[in-house]
Amino acid sequence: MSRRHVPAVLGLVAGALVAVPAPAAHAATVQVRCSVPDLVAAVDAANSSPGPDTLQLARKCTYTLTAPDPVNPGNGLPVITSEITIDGRGATIRRDERGNKVPKFRILFVGPTGNLTLTRTTISGGFATDCPAFPDPPGLACGGGISNTGTMKVTRSKFIGNTARSDVFAQGGGIDSPGSGSVSETEVTANHVVYSGSEAGGAAAGGAISNDGPLTVTRSRLTGNTATVTKDTQSTAFAAGIISFAETTVEDTVISRNRAFAPGGIARGAVSNGIPVPGRLTVTGGAISDNTSDAPHGVAQGGGIANNGLMTASRVRISGNRAVAQDGTARGGGVRVGPFGTLELTDSHVTGNTADAPNGTAQGGGLYHAGGTTGLGTTTLRENTITHNRAGDGGGIFKASGVLTLNGDVIRDNQPNNCSPAGTVPGCTG
Template sequence: MAGALVAVPAPAAHAATVQVRCSVADLVAAINAANSSPGPDTLQLARKCTYKLTAPDPANPGNGLPVITSEITIDGRGATIRRDEHGGKVPKFRILFVAPTGNLTLTRTTISGGFATDCPFFPDPPGLACGGGISNTGTMKVTHSKFTGNTSRSDVFAQGGAIDNPGTGSVSDTEVTANHVIYSGSETGGGAAGAAIANDGPLTLTRSRLTKNTAIVTEDTQSFAFGAGIISFAETTIKDTVISENRSFAPGGFARAAVANGIPEPGRLTVTGGAIRDNTSDAPHGFGQGGGIANNGLMTVSKVEISGNRVVAKDGTARGGGVRIGPFGTLDLTDSHITGNTVVAANGTAQGGGLDNPDGGTLTARRNEVHRNTVTARGGTAQGGGLYHAGGPAGLGTTTLERNTITRNRAGDGGGIFKASGILTLNGDVIRDNQPNNCSPAGAVPGCTG
């Protein structure tokens, strides 16, 4: 029709793929160009190149690379992005920061040597440090990658030695090893949380390995080193992942677990499959609380191997070699193996070799094997080789057992179960061959004898 106006749609933005030479300057330029272009971009790094960062991003000196503000995929193809310490002369900065508008997919890349000096999502109070490798406040997907040798250190509170996720994140088929989170202050009550990963989420972690990460606090400050593998402050789902050989160290403070549910939150921590093994919580003249798991929120654990974990507190209190439940914790534990965990407190108090519910929490355990866990305290008190239960100050804590097998555990008293107070019920459980006895005090656990 004559004079008719026809609307012509604007051209759609297309994904762009850019080959990035083995040059930090080229990588910086590629990220800046991707941020300013419409549509998603893929940056393919030079195969097996090491991009050595020697200076922070001028616009955002807490980060080594420009802030991710758009949809970007970094395909490392085996490359490494590393902060090059150069004899200690290079400033401290993390490697990557994803802004709230950013959407980063990181694949086949190693992130190394990052050092967090700020906490972008939690700027107040000043002095916090979050995410030595990556801090994500937008959307992040990490696959087939590795994080090693990254650090978050603060005189106030540090979290996320390798990854800090206040945004929406997923990590799969990735190794997170030898990262550190450190509280270096002198004030009472500081904290170091999540040496591998700290999640303010939501976050999904799948088919990955968190190994040999450390959480450390200043001696005798009554500070908290917790979640040497992962700390959950929000909804977290862990599937088919191995969390092993991580260490929380808090002399004169509180050392808590490789897998920790931080504070009571509406989000649930769910662990399915995989293993939590050979981790250590060490608190000389302090409080060791959970070697494998410390839960003080909502948590579900199913079909997990929880084995070989240790809680050590010479001249202190050590409890929960495999699993410890705090006063606000609710744990559903099913079809898992809690085996070979140990609690040691020379001249102190040691309780709950396999499972520990001492402060008024709620434990429901079905069809688990609790086997060969040990509690020792030379010169002190050692109770509950398989399970220690107390109702907490109000006496309301509950442990409900159904069709579990509790065998060959050992303690000074209550080799199988020690019940101090509260409500503990059995339903079809097998409790036998524990040393020196199956349940203590005599008659405290109806249905358990010997």
């Protein structure tokens, strides 16, 4: 791969010959033909060269990977170890999924020294078999499309049909980011995170995105992703959209039609927050809509949001979400605030959500507040509308314990009642 260098400039100044030092080399731009060997060679060369490199892929080409990287077989392409921009120009990088003939591997891994900018590229068919950031205990699987332990910036791209599957713990069907990351104007759809083990207490987290490092998601769409666990193992499927284990900001993003499924276990919110205090999940603008947490013979907690840390949300439409548990317990069709959760919800619409548990218990169609005795367990509502939600009890809000306050909120037309138990939410009637 050739690089362009600016030569040293010699000039005459006041009759004297003066040597001007050569400036630093500009970033190299390499045109990558529509060929997997060419793409692999370009990544290898960029990793070994000084300075940043841009790889421009062949416009609308599909690069189909049929074998993993021989050095790091968990990945399709060589590990990103330097500063690289992949400009796809509408290209797709995919794993060949023909039957069982092709090994399972994710598409991209950004190593600790790597700095990847991915733009205008579709990542498809990746299948995580390991978890580079957390190799112990063995058997974890993270990031079907991409795993980032360095720095990652994704713009105007698509992650479609990627999977992280494990018999121990799986996270990040589309994207897993323990490093520093940002995702903007990107579609993350039809990705899957699966716990396939037979032992009790397994988990699948983050059908679209799992985040263990600082992350910002802006103007993106997380749609049609799933989190599932093995039946009757008392395992947890959560965050079919996004799970946050570290500081996270989500802005003007649509999170919709995602599904967590845990028969005989726990199914929890499309947006789930497990960030340790004092970290915070902040959601501004956008919509969390038409998501489902389904746990037949188990517990469904929050169809749209399940918060058990510090969370701030404003100007969000939380609508059409469902917490469903046939012969089980469903709590919080739109939002569930756990015993360690603190939620500040402002200027938002919580409407048309459902908590449904045929032959079981269904509470808090719009919002379920568990409360706690740890100094957390607080929900503060300001100028929201909570309307047309439905549950067995507490169609608008069900408050089990703790502190929940209203400040100019409109709570009406919920079924069978607006707030329950009666008198526990000052300012809410009917």
